[in-house]
Amino acid sequence: MTTTIQISEETKKKLFMIMNQLEKEGGRRVTYDEAIKFLFKEEKIEFQREKFLDNIRKYQGVLKPNEGKDLLKELRVKDHEREQRFT
Numbered sequence: 001m002t003t004t005i006q007i008s009e010e011t012k013k014k015l016f017m018i019m020n021q022l023e024k025e026g027g028r029r030v031t032y033d034e035a036i037k038f039l040f041k042e043e044k045i046e047f048q049r050e051k052f053l054d055n056i057r058k059y060q061g062v063l064k065p066n067e068g069k070d071l072l073k074e075l076r077v078k079d080h081e082r083e084q085r086f087t
Helices: 007-025 032-046 051-059 066-086
Strands: none
Touching: 007 032
């Protein structure tokens, strides 16, 4: 069963760009329906909360509190020094 939906011109352009990308990768024409299904599939992959939390738990305790901030500050200072040498 087909149906008609209303979308903005901007959304239509973005959806068309996704269709073009899928057509290049697949080597065949892609329908709007297939492009929308692809977006639904991609969304599920990005928002897997448990997988995300498992990844965080793996690295929990690797750095001490505020150690990451200190390392970032050191790297920024080194980058700034390196930049000064080249200018």
